[in-house]
Amino acid sequence: DAGVIQSPRHEVTEMGQEVTLRCKPISGHDYLFWYRQTMMRGLELLIYFNNNVPIDDSGMPEDRFSAKMPNASFSTLKIQPSEPRDSAVYFCASSFLAGAHEQYFGPGTRLTVT
Amino acid sequence: QKEVEQNSGPLSVPEGAIASLNCTYSDRVSQSFFWYRQYSGKSPELIMSIYSNGDKEDGRFTAQLNKASQYVSLLIRDSQPSDSATYLCAVTTYSSASKIIFGSGTRLSIRP
Numbered sequence: 001d002a003g004v005i006q007s008p009r010h011e012v013t014e015m016g017q018e019v020t021l022r023c024k025p026i027s028g029h030d031y032l033f034w035y036r037q038t039m040m041r042g043l044e045l046l047i048y049f050n051n052n053v054p055i056d057d058s059g060m061p062e063d064r065f066s067a068k069m070p071n072a073s074f075s076t077l078k079i080q081p082s083e084p085r086d087s088a089v090y091f092c093a094s095s096f097l098a099g100a101h102e103q104y105f106g107p108g109t110r111l112t113v114t
Numbered sequence: 115q116k117e118v119e120q121n122s123g124p125l126s127v128p129e130g131a132i133a134s135l136n137c138t139y140s141d142r143v144s145q146s147f148f149w150y151r152q153y154s155g156k157s158p159e160l161i162m163s164i165y166s167n168g169d170k171e172d173g174r175f176t177a178q179l180n181k182a183s184q185y186v187s188l189l190i191r192d193s194q195p196s197d198s199a200t201y202l203c204a205v206t207t208y209s210s211a212s213k214i215i216f217g218s219g220t221r222l223s224i225r226p
């Protein structure tokens with residue numbers, strides 16, 4: 001298996017623009033997680049899905065952020081409009097079982113908003 | 115109080131010595147505990163998981179859990195330069211076993 005795939009790997013955009021991050025989880029994994037990592041706040045869980053259904057989005061910072069999982073092999077995280085404080089590395093992770101099982105992380109998308 | 119606390123480091127350890135990384139958590143009924151390793155510019159990868167009190171050994175790594183003290187640690191024996199990385203402690207919460215809460219990580223540096 002290729003592992004968790006994320007695209008793009010790097011994204012530089014201007015404030016106010018829409019940003020869409022993409023993730024393909026490992027085939028057969030029922031759970032998909034979106035994280036954000038910054039030096040100041042560390043690794044934060046934004047939202048997670050189980051069988052394509054959003055279960056907990058309490059970590060989504062505000063209405064500018066939205067996430068979808070239209071099918072078992074694809075998820076998006078959208079920021080509209082983007083702001084400089086959104087600059088971070090965004091990771092997608094998937095797991096076969098939640099919590100008590102290993103989460104496999106993608107390579108991350110480094111987002112810079114100028 | 116943060117849910118998962120770690121000393122940010124850096125922790126500098128000579129090659130061949132034992133590196134000891136510590137973590138405390140606030141949710142008394144947390145049930146699953148993990149150590150992830152993250153190299154600079156890379157994504158986290160799981161190196162140890164532990165679910166019951168006591169020690170769990172895997173090669174050069176030993177995870178130790180003390181639920182009464184709400185404390186989990188990671189020992190790395192015979193430290194190698196390749197062990198230089200940030201180590202993230204992670205805990206599942208009682209409110210949702212599906213969520214893993216990560217600590218801010220301890221940066222470990224192994225000096226030759």
